[in-house]
Amino acid sequence: MxxxxxxxxxxxxxxxxxxxxxxxxxxxxxxxxxxxxxxxxxxxxxxxxxxxxxxxxxxxxxxxxxxxxxxxxxxxxxxxxxxxxxxxxxxxxxxxxxxxxxxxxxxxxxxxxxxxxxxxxxxxxxxxxxxxxxxxxxxxxxxxxxxxxxxxxxxxxxxxxxxxxxxxxxFGSAVVPDARIRLLRVDRQDRSGGPELTEARVVISGGRPMATAENFGILSECAAVLGAAVGASRAAVDAGIAPHEMQVGLTGKTVNPDLYIACGISGSVQHFAGMKTSKVIVAINNDSHAPIWAKCDYGIVADLFAAVPALTAALKSAAAGGGRT
Amino acid sequence: MKILVLVKQVPDSAAAIKLAGPASIDRSVKPVLNPYDEIAVEEALRIRERSGGEVVLVTLGPPAADGALRAGLAMGADRGVLVTCDLAFPDPRFVGRALAAAIADEGSAGLVLAGLRSIDADGSQIPYRVAATLGWPAVNGITKLELSPGVATVTREADGGDLEILSLPLPCVLGANRGLNQPRYPKLPDLMGAKKKPVRVVDPASLAGVGQPVALAVKGLELPPPRRAARVLEGELGAAAVELVRLLREEAKVL
The missing domain is CATH 3.40.50.620 (HUPs)
Structure with a gap:
C-alpha cells in the first residue's frame, strides 16, 4: 500500500x-x-x-x-x-x-x-x-x-x-498549542516586497565592500528587474550594513536559486555552505584572486559599484528589446 | 540559577570533509565548538555574571567531544557533562532523550540554552526534542532574552523578518540565534584553566528512559561534484554586462 x-x-x-x-x-x-x-x-x-x-x-x-x-x-x-x-x-x-x-x-x-x-x-x-x-x-x-x-x-x-x-x-480533532508560550507582540519590519530568500529563483547578494546599508539599494534595483531576493554575506552582516535575516551562509540562510549573483563576496567555504547548490553562480568582484573565481560559473572582474548598475542596465535593455519574456 | 547549556562538537566549517568509506566520514577533521552553541554559552555566562548561579555544559558524543566542553569551559562555564556515544550519526530522537535525561539527572536547572542549529547536521531539532521529553516549553532562534522571576521574555525573528516577542515560564529550553550576543574569545590562561575544570562522563545506558544509542540508517555518502571553471567576461563593462545577460539567457537558461 x-x-x-x-x-x-x-x-x-x-x-x-x-x-x-x-x-x-x-x-x-x-x-x-x-x-x-x-x-x-x-x-x-x-x-x-x-x-x-x-x-x-x-x-x-x-x-x-x-x-x-x-x-x-x-x-x-x-x-x-x-x-x-x-x-x-x-x-x-x-x-x-x-x-x-x-x-x-x-x-x-x-x-x-x-x-x-x-x-x-x-x-x-x-x-x-x-x-x-x-x-x-x-x-x-x-x-x-x-x-x-x-x-x-x-x-x-x-x-x-x-x-x-x-x-x-x-479538521475536526482538537488542536492544542503549548499555552505556556504567549505572544506578547509583533514588531513589524518594513521589508521590500521581493520573494522570500530561501525560495527565490534568483538571489543577488552583497558583501563587506557594499560599505553602507544605503548602498544595498543598487542590489535592490537589480533585484527588482530580476524578480530576485537580496542577500548578504556574514561580513556585511557583522559590519552592521545588512540585517541578519538577509545573511546567506553557514550561520545564515540556505538558498537554492537558479541564479545566484555574488557582489563583492570573496567566496568563503562558510558562504558557499549557504548557496553552493545554486544552479548558476555569478561573481562580481574586483579581486581577481578571490576564492570565488574557482567556484562560480560566470563573472566580471570589476568594482561592483560600476558593474552592478551596468548589469541592471543590460537586464533592462534585454527585457525592453524583446528576447525571452 | 543553574543554567545548562547544550553544546556540540562539529567539524571545522572551513575544512575539507573526506569520506572514509561508503557510509562513513573521515573523523580526523579538526573539531570546533558549534558556533551557535558559543552564543548560548555566552548568554549563560552573562546571566551568571548578572545574577549569580552556575553554568553547566552538556554534550553528547565520543570521548573527543570533551573538546567542545573545554572550549565552553574556557569561555567561563563552571563544569561539564559528557554523555558518551561513539556513533558518527546518532538518531536525533536518541540524542534528545539522552540529553533530556542528563538534564533531569543534573536536577534543578532553571534554564536550558542551546544553539539554534548545528552546522554539521543542521536539523534545528534537538532543543524541541529535549523540551518535549522534559515537558518544558521551548522557543528556538532567539535574538534577545530577558529574565524576570519565573519568566523568560524572548525575541525571535519570524517569517519575513518580523520580530515576535514571546514569554514563557521557566524552566524552559531556548535556542540561541546570531544577534543574541557576541561570544567572548577565551585568553590563553582561560584555555589552560579549562583543562582543570570538572567534567563528569555519563554512560547513557545509566540514565533513566534512554537505553542504548540508536544510529541513523545512512545508506550512502557522497561528495558534491566540483563546479567547472568560471567564465570571466572581460573588456568594457557595459559590453561585458550585456554578454553576461546573453549567456545567462541563452547558455545557462536561468533568465
Whole structure:
C-alpha cells in the first residue's frame, strides 16, 4: 500500500509558496495519496495549488488564533494532530524559515524522525537525501519509523503539474498549542516586497565592500528587474550594513536559486555552505584572486559599484528589446 | 540559577570533509565548538555574571567531544557533562532523550540554552526534542532574552523578518540565534584553566528512559561534484554586462 503523505501548505500574503509545487511532486511520486494541510481562510488558493499538482485531500484548520496565542505554535500543534488523527505516514513541508520552525516542533511532539532540509525525498522507498556539513557531503538516509517528518529544500525537486480532484474537509480533532508560550507582540519590519530568500529563483547578494546599508539599494534595483531576493554575506552582516535575516551562509540562510549573483563576496567555504547548490553562480568582484573565481560559473572582474548598475542596465535593455519574456 | 547549556562538537566549517568509506566520514577533521552553541554559552555566562548561579555544559558524543566542553569551559562555564556515544550519526530522537535525561539527572536547572542549529547536521531539532521529553516549553532562534522571576521574555525573528516577542515560564529550553550576543574569545590562561575544570562522563545506558544509542540508517555518502571553471567576461563593462545577460539567457537558461 502506498504511504499517505501530508504536506504543510505554507502561505505568504495569502498565497501558497511557489516552491510547494516541488514538495507536492515528491509527495505523490510513488502514487501516494496526498493530504494538504492549510488554514481554512486560505482554502481557495491552496485548493487551486493542490488541484494543479495531482489533487488530494485538503484538510483545513479553522483560523481561530486567540489573542496572545503564537501562530507558529498553533501550526505545529495542527500538523502533529493531523498526522495522528489521519494516520499519516509522512509529514512534509518546505525548509523555509517558517517550515524550519514548525516541522521540527511537530516532529518533537510526535517523537518522529525528522530531516529538516532534504534535497530529495521518496516516500514510497522511505529514503531522504540530505546535505551535511554545510553541503560538503550528501547523505542518503533510510527512514523506517512512521510517522516521519521531512522538510524539503525549496527548488530542489522539479514540479510535476497534473490536474487532480481536491476533496476538502474541516479538521475536526482538537488542536492544542503549548499555552505556556504567549505572544506578547509583533514588531513589524518594513521589508521590500521581493520573494522570500530561501525560495527565490534568483538571489543577488552583497558583501563587506557594499560599505553602507544605503548602498544595498543598487542590489535592490537589480533585484527588482530580476524578480530576485537580496542577500548578504556574514561580513556585511557583522559590519552592521545588512540585517541578519538577509545573511546567506553557514550561520545564515540556505538558498537554492537558479541564479545566484555574488557582489563583492570573496567566496568563503562558510558562504558557499549557504548557496553552493545554486544552479548558476555569478561573481562580481574586483579581486581577481578571490576564492570565488574557482567556484562560480560566470563573472566580471570589476568594482561592483560600476558593474552592478551596468548589469541592471543590460537586464533592462534585454527585457525592453524583446528576447525571452 | 543553574543554567545548562547544550553544546556540540562539529567539524571545522572551513575544512575539507573526506569520506572514509561508503557510509562513513573521515573523523580526523579538526573539531570546533558549534558556533551557535558559543552564543548560548555566552548568554549563560552573562546571566551568571548578572545574577549569580552556575553554568553547566552538556554534550553528547565520543570521548573527543570533551573538546567542545573545554572550549565552553574556557569561555567561563563552571563544569561539564559528557554523555558518551561513539556513533558518527546518532538518531536525533536518541540524542534528545539522552540529553533530556542528563538534564533531569543534573536536577534543578532553571534554564536550558542551546544553539539554534548545528552546522554539521543542521536539523534545528534537538532543543524541541529535549523540551518535549522534559515537558518544558521551548522557543528556538532567539535574538534577545530577558529574565524576570519565573519568566523568560524572548525575541525571535519570524517569517519575513518580523520580530515576535514571546514569554514563557521557566524552566524552559531556548535556542540561541546570531544577534543574541557576541561570544567572548577565551585568553590563553582561560584555555589552560579549562583543562582543570570538572567534567563528569555519563554512560547513557545509566540514565533513566534512554537505553542504548540508536544510529541513523545512512545508506550512502557522497561528495558534491566540483563546479567547472568560471567564465570571466572581460573588456568594457557595459559590453561585458550585456554578454553576461546573453549567456545567462541563452547558455545557462536561468533568465
Amino acid at each position: 502506498s504511504p499517505s503523505v501530508g504536506v504543510f501548505l505554507e502561505t505568504s500574503g495569502g498565497k501558497p509558496r511557489p516552491a510547494l509545487a516541488g514538495a507536492l511532486a515528491a509527495a505523490r511520486a510513488g502514487g501516494a495519496p496526498v493530504t494538504g494541510l492549510a488554514y481554512e481562510s486560505e482554502a481557495e488558493p491552496c485548493a487551486a495549488l493542490l488541484g494543479a499538482h495531482g489533487g488530494g485531500r485538503l484538510l483545513l484548520l479553522p483560523d481561530e488564533t486567540p489573542a496572545g496565542e503564537w501562530g507558529a505554535g498553533r501550526i505545529a500543534a495542527f500538523l502533529a494532530a493531523a498526522v495522528k488523527a489521519e494516520g499519516l505516514d509522512w509529514l512534509t513541508g518546505l525548509a523555509t524559515p517558517l517550515g524550519r520552525e514548525v516541522l521540527p516542533r511537530a516532529a518533537a511532539l510526535l517523537d518522529a524522525p525528522l530531516v529538516t532540509d532534504a534535497c530529495a525525498f521518496d516516500p514510497g522507498a522511505g529514503t531522504v537525501r540530505q546535505a551535511l556539513y554545510g553541503g560538503r557531503v550528501l547523505a542518503d538516509l533510510a527512514i523506517s519509523a512512521r510517522p516521519a517528518v521531512v522538510g524539503i529544500r525549496p527548488n530542489s525537486i522539479p514540479p510535476a503539474p497534473a490536474a487532480g480532484p481536491v476533496d476538502r474537509a474541516a
